Amino acid sequence: xxxxxxxxxxxxxxxxxxxxxxxxxxxxxxxxxxxxxxxxxxxxxxxxxxxxxxxxxxxxxxxxxxxxxxxx
Amino acid sequence: xxxxxxxxxxxxxxxxxxxxxxxxxxxxxxxxxxxxxxxxxxxxxxxxxxxxxxxxxxxxxxxxxxxxxxxxxxxxxxxxxxxxxxxxxxxxxxxxxxxxxxxxxxxxxxxxxxxxxxxxxxxxxxxxxxxxxxxxxxxxxxxxxxxxxxxxxxxxxxxxxxxxxxxxxxxxxxxxxxxxxxxxxxxxxxxxxxxxxxxxxxxxxxxxxxxxxxxxxxxxxxxxxxxxxxxxxxxxxxxxxxxxxxxxxxxxxxxxxxxxxxxxxxxxxxxxxxxxxxxxxxxxxxxxxxxxxxxxxxxxxxxxxxxxxxxxxxxxx
Numbered sequence: 001x002x003x004x005x006x007x008x009x010x011x012x013x014x015x016x017x018x019x020x021x022x023x024x025x026x027x028x029x030x031x032x033x034x035x036x037x038x039x040x041x042x043x044x045x046x047x048x049x050x051x052x053x054x055x056x057x058x059x060x061x062x063x064x065x066x067x068x069x070x071x072x
Numbered sequence: 073x074x075x076x077x078x079x080x081x082x083x084x085x086x087x088x089x090x091x092x093x094x095x096x097x098x099x100x101x102x103x104x105x106x107x108x109x110x111x112x113x114x115x116x117x118x119x120x121x122x123x124x125x126x127x128x129x130x131x132x133x134x135x136x137x138x139x140x141x142x143x144x145x146x147x148x149x150x151x152x153x154x155x156x157x158x159x160x161x162x163x164x165x166x167x168x169x170x171x172x173x174x175x176x177x178x179x180x181x182x183x184x185x186x187x188x189x190x191x192x193x194x195x196x197x198x199x200x201x202x203x204x205x206x207x208x209x210x211x212x213x214x215x216x217x218x219x220x221x222x223x224x225x226x227x228x229x230x231x232x233x234x235x236x237x238x239x240x241x242x243x244x245x246x247x248x249x250x251x252x253x254x255x256x257x258x259x260x261x262x263x264x265x266x267x268x269x270x271x272x273x274x275x276x277x278x279x280x281x282x283x284x285x286x287x288x289x290x291x292x293x294x295x296x297x298x299x300x301x302x303x304x305x306x307x308x309x310x311x312x313x314x315x316x317x318x319x320x321x322x323x324x325x326x327x328x329x330x331x332x333x334x335x336x337x338x339x340x341x342x343x344x345x346x347x348x349x350x351x352x353x354x355x356x357x358x359x360x361x362x363x364x365x366x367x368x369x370x371x372x373x374x375x376x377x378x379x380x381x382x383x384x385x386x387x388x389x
Contacts, residue, residue: 031381034374041371042168050164051155054367061374 026067033060130363137356150363163347177262182269190277207267215331222246269314276310
């Protein structure tokens with residue numbers, strides 16, 4: 001009887017981190033928020049958008065700082 | 073090695089016995105901390121503490137011309153005022169206009185100059201030095217002499233424009249016109265800082281190995297193809313670095329514009345930093361101006377993060 005060696009795939013990552021929360025996606029979202037905030041800050045059309053610009057940039061910056069520590 | 077030993081021996085011999093005794097008992101880690109401690113203390117005192125203090129002041133009614141007035145917490149009032157103020161909004165738009173056009177012009181002209189200088193024609197070293205002169209001048213000097221150049225009666229700029237277009241020189245005022253003043257400051261900044269962009273782009277162009285171009289020539293790639301497929305992609309991280317540096321600097325631009333137009337006519341050239349200075353040192357609204365400074369800081373910090381991410385992506389390619 002020939003025994004087949006049991007090979008464990010040790011290089012496969014453990015699925016502990018949800019896909020949606022991975023660094024790439026979240027970082028892109030943070031970058032989009034920062035850029036949106038800056039556009040809102042300097043656009044000449046609506047003062048309401050200008051009013052919400054800083055909050056948008058701030059959320060983007062804080063999110064960027066946090067998610068840049070997430071795994072790839 | 074023998075040289076090193078002798079230097080080490082000499083240093084050990086020259087160390088006063090009292091200090092040597094004290095240092096001998098310290099670990100490597102402690103000695104490393106001892107060396108970097110002055111820098112860290114300086115950094116904390118000059119950068120970190122003022123930043124934290126500004127954040128604190130932005131929530132208070134503190135005014136620097138009334139130091140004895142009781143400091144009251146006003147919460148987010150200043151942030152709400154700034155983000156609802158049409159004047160500050162206008163200054164943000166003026167800043168964006170200034171930053172966008174200066175960066176665009178400086179990058180295009182700077183890269184063009186770098187591309188020409190990189191060809192190593194006869195006298196290229198001399199011309200490189202000549203081109204770099206504006207960058208070496210103080211912004212105060214540049215602001216003052218461009219003020220003279222822009223004079224409608226005696227200014228050279230108006231005469232040059234008149235020579236090429238036929239418009240009478242005294243018929244337009246670069247610094248006094250609402251439509252021309254924003255372009256006047258863009259021209260001066262471009263004149264002054266294009267050499268800087270050129271220098272960084274030149275470093276990028278010089279870092280491209282010759283054999284890549286030689287291989288492309290062997291493959292009969294045209295000059296145009298070589299530029300788009302080799303030169304530009306390989307110089308792109310350097311161009312992006314130049315854009316980052318100039319973008320951050322121009323977002324904070326103050327001195328040159330203050331000397332040229334003082335924010336006028338009206339508030340056409342009142343950039344964010346000039347508006348900030350007016351609130352802080354003319355109206356003495358320290359809390360308000362602190363909140364304004366924090367808003368500008370967060371925006372620049374956010375943009376710098378985005379840019380560094382883009383730069384890393386380009387470098388990885």
